[in-house]
Amino acid sequence: MKKIMTVFGTRPEAIKMCPLVNELRSREGITVTVCVTAQHREMLDGVLHTFGVAPDIDLDIMEDGQSLFDVTEEILRRFRSVLETEHPDLVLVHGDTTTAMSAALACYYLRIPVGHVEAGLRTYDTESPYPEEFNRRAVEIISSYDFAPTEEARSNLLREGKPDERIFVTGNTVIDALGTTVRNDYSHPELDAAAGRKIVLLTAHRRENIGEPMRRMFRAIRRTAEEHENVLIIYPVHPNPDVRRQAHESFDGCKNVCLTEPLDVVDFHNFMAHSYLILTDSGGIQEEAPALGKPVLVMRDTTERPEGVAAGTLRLVGTEENKIYSEFSRLLDNPREYARMSHAYNPYGDGHASQRIADAVEEILGS
Ligand code: UD1
Ligand code: UDP
Numbered sequence: 001m002k003k004i005m006t007v008f009g010t011r012p013e014a015i016k017m018c019p020l021v022n023e024l025r026s027r028e029g030i031t032v033t034v035c036v037t038a039q040h041r042e043m044l045d046g047v048l049h050t051f052g053v054a055p056d057i058d059l060d061i062m063e064d065g066q067s068l069f070d071v072t073e074e075i076l077r078r079f080r081s082v083l084e085t086e087h088p089d090l091v092l093v094h095g096d097t098t099t100a101m102s103a104a105l106a107c108y109y110l111r112i113p114v115g116h117v118e119a120g121l122r123t124y125d126t127e128s129p130y131p132e133e134f135n136r137r138a139v140e141i142i143s144s145y146d147f148a149p150t151e152e153a154r155s156n157l158l159r160e161g162k163p164d165e166r167i168f169v170t171g172n173t174v175i176d177a178l179g180t181t182v183r184n185d186y187s188h189p190e191l192d193a194a195a196g197r198k199i200v201l202l203t204a205h206r207r208e209n210i211g212e213p214m215r216r217m218f219r220a221i222r223r224t225a226e227e228h229e230n231v232l233i234i235y236p237v238h239p240n241p242d243v244r245r246q247a248h249e250s251f252d253g254c255k256n257v258c259l260t261e262p263l264d265v266v267d268f269h270n271f272m273a274h275s276y277l278i279l280t281d282s283g284g285i286q287e288e289a290p291a292l293g294k295p296v297l298v299m300r301d302t303t304e305r306p307e308g309v310a311a312g313t314l315r316l317v318g319t320e321e322n323k324i325y326s327e328f329s330r331l332l333d334n335p336r337e338y339a340r341m342s343h344a345y346n347p348y349g350d351g352h353a354s355q356r357i358a359d360a361v362e363e364i365l366g367s
Helices: 011-025 042-051 068-086 098-109 132-142 151-159 173-181 189-193 212-227 241-251 265-274 285-291 306-311 321-333 335-341 353-365
Strands: 002-008 030-036 090-094 114-117 145-148 167-169 198-203 231-236 257-260 277-280 296-298 314-316
Touching: 002 011, 002 068, 002 098, 002 353, 011 030, 011 042, 011 090, 011 114, 011 173, 011 353, 030 068, 030 353, 042 173, 042 265, 068 098, 090 098, 090 353, 098 114, 098 132, 114 132, 114 353, 145 151, 145 353, 151 167, 167 353, 173 265, 173 285, 173 353, 198 265, 212 231, 212 241, 212 257, 212 321, 241 257, 265 285, 277 285, 277 321, 285 296, 285 306, 285 314, 296 321, 306 314, 321 335
Parallel strands: 002 030, 002 090, 090 114, 114 145, 145 167, 198 231, 198 277, 231 257, 277 296, 296 314
Antiparallel strands: none
8 A cells, every 4th residue: 555645734735735635535545644744733723624634643843933943943853753654655745835845855865755736836036935935946856746736837847847747737726625615605793794895805924024014015005994994904814923013013993904813714715705805915815816706916026826917816016005005095996997807717727636636646656
């Protein structure tokens, strides 16, 4: 029996890996071991619970205010012992987190093959996003098999010399996840209370934005909120203490900006489906919102998801106050502009990415 191990540790990795774990576990002829690093704790546990995935191994590394050194060192050390005990035939990592990079490095040191899920995304700027662009490129120096969500991602890998026969274009498992979370009959007291107002969903957590860029972003959003009383901004704040401090300093006392705890993924996806537009510096939300037909103002200078920009549903607005203020106000005040951006567009597959990846894994393992 071939042994496959998946390893992930943060909320976005869990949302995109749980559908794959469940698919792999339904296949005969392979054993699946789920190792979580718990680079995130509550945010990870909530997703595992929602998708009914119980980890076999939990490295439990998260510390409050952890640095990149802490995360890298702890994972390398603890994951090494796991690999030496379990000897998997293939390890699957996801995306661009320090969990993915450190776990892949441990595999490389022990000469265990790595498959990279969500491979080939690029900004070609290692400062943006930081450190994610480095992480995903480092993983792909190591990975033997790459699961690219789109043809564009595949082209990036080919241009960098990765062998065509080891790249599988599968779609993104985030669409598989949306298929199980978004519900027609969804309701929530907070959405009921907001009836008649335009809901704007806001998230912001990128490391390179913490400090002055985030202050500028939040000033722009507060100015716009104060000029539009018919808008309710819902901001589930990331638990990073630096982000929390910044969010409260910027928004306390503003009556139509509502700061909440991070939402459970089912709530978040359905809040997205009920929102008017989305402001974010997140990666995954750039894939989900276009699929739901929601315009997104991306508060970053670069994106590794050019498909949504080309389609017109994502707009890169950077982190300058006046630019965000004018783009946000324009979308709220100009219905024609809003209509141009609010069509559904999904370049990320048909919701069967997990099946394609599991088929490829079976082929790779010869099972
Ligand atoms: C990480 C990823 C980033 C991803 C993000 C998703 C890296 C370098 N960064 O960044 O790519 O976009 O996750 O959210 O891998 N915390 C909690 N509880 C939690 C999660 C986090 O309290 O469940 C707090 C802790 O104080 C922790 C801090 O948030 O130290 C930062 O978490 P960390 O994983 O280091 O960085 P993120 O900004 O979440
Ligand atoms: N998300 C969530 N609850 C929230 C905010 C976001 O479940 O309160 C989900 C969102 O739908 C997406 C993922 O978390 O699937 C994005 O995570 P994040 O923005 O933290 O990371 P990134 O994608 O930028 O790496």
